[in-house]
Amino acid sequence: MTYAETGLTAAIEQLTGTSLSALPREQLDGIDQYHAGGAEAVDRLIPHLALTPGSTVLDVGSGLGGPARQIARTTGCHVVGVDITPAYVDAARALTEAAGLAERTTFLCTDIGALDRTGFDAACTVHVQMNIPDKKAFYAEIARRLRPAARLAVFEVCGVPAATAPLPLPWSLDGTDSHLATPEELRDTIRAAGFDLLDWTDETPWARAWFDALGRRLAAGSAAPALPSLLTDGPTRMLNFAIALATGAVTVHRGTFAVPT
Numbered sequence: 001m002t003y004a005e006t007g008l009t010a011a012i013e014q015l016t017g018t019s020l021s022a023l024p025r026e027q028l029d030g031i032d033q034y035h036a037g038g039a040e041a042v043d044r045l046i047p048h049l050a051l052t053p054g055s056t057v058l059d060v061g062s063g064l065g066g067p068a069r070q071i072a073r074t075t076g077c078h079v080v081g082v083d084i085t086p087a088y089v090d091a092a093r094a095l096t097e098a099a100g101l102a103e104r105t106t107f108l109c110t111d112i113g114a115l116d117r118t119g120f121d122a123a124c125t126v127h128v129q130m131n132i133p134d135k136k137a138f139y140a141e142i143a144r145r146l147r148p149a150a151r152l153a154v155f156e157v158c159g160v161p162a163a164t165a166p167l168p169l170p171w172s173l174d175g176t177d178s179h180l181a182t183p184e185e186l187r188d189t190i191r192a193a194g195f196d197l198l199d200w201t202d203e204t205p206w207a208r209a210w211f212d213a214l215g216r217r218l219a220a221g222s223a224a225p226a227l228p229s230l231l232t233d234g235p236t237r238m239l240n241f242a243i244a245l246a247t248g249a250v251t252v253h254r255g256t257f258a259v260p261t
């Protein structure tokens with residue numbers, strides 16, 4: 001099982017030498033964002049959600065809650081994060097409490113198919129569908145929970161035919177739970193799940209540059225304690241992700257979709 005870490009809040013306090021409540025947001029940004037590009041990637045996603053004050057946003061596969069809290073903090077919207085990994089949901093709740101954002105972000109440990117709430121104004125998935133074999137059913141469940149004209153923004157990893165990424169990877173330790181689609185397959189599957197396509201952008205060059213900059217900080221010894229230190233085989237998994245991006249074995253694509261009116 002890939003997402004098997006437990007006791008994450010204690011591990012974060014040990015890693016940073018700081019209590020959760022005293023942890024500066026800038027330091028947390030490197031720890032609670034489980035995807036290429038960190039908080040900067042979420043900044044690139046937010047404008048495409050077309051949020052207005054009072055909007056409610058659904059973040060599916062919310063992890064430790066970094067993207068959800070960032071959306072809530074920067075837009076003033078309410079974000080509901082759902083994830084199937086109990087320890088990650090526990091950590092997301094504790095970090096949210098410590099950040100004073102409990103009134104604007106809610107985290108539920110549930111499969112999207114069991115979420116009994118609808119009418120969201122927007123949704124996002126950030127590095128989640130690589131673990132989902134039936135992507136059409138997954139995005140159809142999201143579509144069912146959105147109002148007409150609601151936006152879906154995705155920031156996702158895709159595969160390249162005949163290319164092999166080295167294991168372990170951030171989303172899969174042994175490859176058995178990795179289900180990569182090509183960018184075209186993912187784009188067309190989300191459309192087939194009930195969305196209109198508004199934008200589909202290859203963010204691979206940007207993600208490569210982000211990993212390059214991180215590598216320079218690590219080499220210079222100026223990188224802050226970060227998420228890989230909390231994960232099983234974390235540094236190797238992140239390095240393999242960077243290698244897979246650099247060698248063209250995987251891509252990172254950002255897409256914007258809308259529920260038909």
Ligand SMILES: C[S@@+](CC[C@H](N)C(=O)[O-])C[C@H]1O[C@@H](n2cnc3c(N)ncnc32)[C@H](O)[C@@H]1O
Nearest residue numbers: 033034035061062063083084085126127128131
């Ligand atoms: C790579 S992490 C990304 C977390 C978060 N989106 C972020 O970017 O920080 C993938 C997350 O997807 C969650 N996940 C995997 N399969 C899922 C499913 N079927 N439904 C909901 N969450 C899922 C995992 O538990 C994990 O938290």
